[in-house]
Amino acid sequence: MELEIKHSTAEYLMSLEDEFGAHNYHPIPVVLSKGKGVYVWDVNGKRYYDFLSAYSAVNQGHCHPRIINALTKQAQNLTLTSRAFYNDQLGLFEKRVCELFGFDKVLPMNSGAEAVETSLKLCRKWAYKTKGIPQNEAKIIFAKNNFHGRTLSIISASTDPTATENYGPYMPGFILVDYNNLDAMKTALNEPNVAGVIIEPIQGEAGIVVPDPGYLKAVRDMCADRNILFIADEVQTGLARTGKLLAICGNCTCENKCENNYEIKPDVLILGKALSGGIMPVSAVLANNDIMLVIEPGTHGSTYGGNPLACAVSVEALNVIEDEDLAGNAKRLGIIFRNKMQELVDQSELVVKVRGKGLLNAIVINDSEEGEIAWNICVKLKENGLLAKPTHGNIIRFAPPLVMTEEQILDCCKIISETVLDFEASM
Numbered sequence: 001m002e003l004e005i006k007h008s009t010a011e012y013l014m015s016l017e018d019e020f021g022a023h024n025y026h027p028i029p030v031v032l033s034k035g036k037g038v039y040v041w042d043v044n045g046k047r048y049y050d051f052l053s054a055y056s057a058v059n060q061g062h063c064h065p066r067i068i069n070a071l072t073k074q075a076q077n078l079t080l081t082s083r084a085f086y087n088d089q090l091g092l093f094e095k096r097v098c099e100l101f102g103f104d105k106v107l108p109m110n111s112g113a114e115a116v117e118t119s120l121k122l123c124r125k126w127a128y129k130t131k132g133i134p135q136n137e138a139k140i141i142f143a144k145n146n147f148h149g150r151t152l153s154i155i156s157a158s159t160d161p162t163a164t165e166n167y168g169p170y171m172p173g174f175i176l177v178d179y180n181n182l183d184a185m186k187t188a189l190n191e192p193n194v195a196g197v198i199i200e201p202i203q204g205e206a207g208i209v210v211p212d213p214g215y216l217k218a219v220r221d222m223c224a225d226r227n228i229l230f231i232a233d234e235v236q237t238g239l240a241r242t243g244k245l246l247a248i249c250g251n252c253t254c255e256n257k258c259e260n261n262y263e264i265k266p267d268v269l270i271l272g273k274a275l276s277g278g279i280m281p282v283s284a285v286l287a288n289n290d291i292m293l294v295i296e297p298g299t300h301g302s303t304y305g306g307n308p309l310a311c312a313v314s315v316e317a318l319n320v321i322e323d324e325d326l327a328g329n330a331k332r333l334g335i336i337f338r339n340k341m342q343e344l345v346d347q348s349e350l351v352v353k354v355r356g357k358g359l360l361n362a363i364v365i366n367d368s369e370e371g372e373i374a375w376n377i378c379v380k381l382k383e384n385g386l387l388a389k390p391t392h393g394n395i396i397r398f399a400p401p402l403v404m405t406e407e408q409i410l411d412c413c414k415i416i417s418e419t420v421l422d423f424e425a426s427m
């Protein structure tokens with residue numbers, strides 16, 4: 001034990017992960033031991049702005065005191081019952097989520113991927129029991145370059161070889177279309193036995209790809225015309241990240257408080273990540289009774305899904321989003337951020353584009369070295385006190401906690417601009 005403490009340097013801790021952990025990630029070389037609000041600290045006490053927010057799970061900021069309070073209070077009473085029994089937190093969570101997002105029912109799960117899986121199962125079951133598609137013939141449409149998680153069925157619809165190679169055989173019943181291409185979507189929707197379309201309102205892992213205005217509404221309308229379920233995966237874009245409670249904001253109770261992005265309501269809504277404020281895995285699938293009630297007792301579930309600890313944490317995580325108007329803050333700061341990054345695009349040969357909504361943004365690097373430049377810029381950003389990570393090689397995603405202040409975002413824009421320009425000068 002003493003030996004371990006003596007060697008508890010960043011290098012030692014990284015070497016442990018390297019030696020004993022599976023090599024399924026390639027982290028930026030920094031070892032974090034503390035987080036508060038928009039900041040994280042490494043084991044040597046160096047402070048950084050967190051511009052990843054654990055892939056948008058920490059929208060409420062690290063260790064938000066209200067959510068931690070809810071966690072510790074509930075942890076002393078009851079943490080897990082399984083769904084074999086009722087618990088005194090689940091119903092309260094379900095009511096809160098359903099009322100906030102304007103749906104009849106919610107099905108709680110844990111990870112985002114599990115919620116996506118749940119939505120696919122729900123869609124298939126609805127197809128057979130309600131729509132009348134012949135058994136085993138149901139098809140679900142996905143967009144190319146999607147990211148919905150890592151399970152076998154989800155990667156079966158992935159177009160990213162890194163996610164799929166050597167993991168076959170793949171799940172049948174999926175159709176792939178170009179994102180943001182209405183003709184391609186229409187052709188696919190007209191195929192026989194289509195049960196649903198699953199879509200990210202902004203493609204996150206693909207590099208913050210924002211569709212043209214009107215695209216999602218047109219897809220939604222085409223689905224409604226054909227009795228096909230429109231499933232919105234808001235695991236990354238949801239919960240105030242893009243400047244709205246939902247990127248695809250529709251008929252929910254936030255309607256009067258926030259201006260809707262797309263004026264659309266999906267048939268099925270998938271939430272995850274920030275549903276717990278980065279405290280623990282909590283995800284959810286929402287739908288109205290005509291869809292959700294096709295699932296009967298015993299036909300789907302999860303031991304931890306809907307556990308009282310997760311429910312108490314999640315209710316407080318949602319309260320924080322509303323009480324602190326994180327959507328409004330993300331919208332306001334997002335405009336400042338993109339304006340500053342546009343100035344960088346104008347000054348730099350290396351940064352060719354900035355795009356995004358709210359505080360889900362990315363810069364595109366003119367990277368002739370297949371992602372190496374973007375990676376090296378992120379390493380320099382780290383040295384300068386800001387943590388970000390490339391997604392898809394030459395794209396750097398910037399997604400800080402939504403509790404950021406204007407002064408902080410301006411400071412961050414300065415760090416990013418100076419780092420990129422210094423890097424460019426040294427090339």
Ligand code: PLP
Nearest residue numbers: 111112113147148149204235236
């Ligand atoms: N769906 C989307 C849109 C995501 O961005 C992600 C994760 O990044 C997932 C699903 C999967 O979530 P999890 O990693 O919690 O399984």
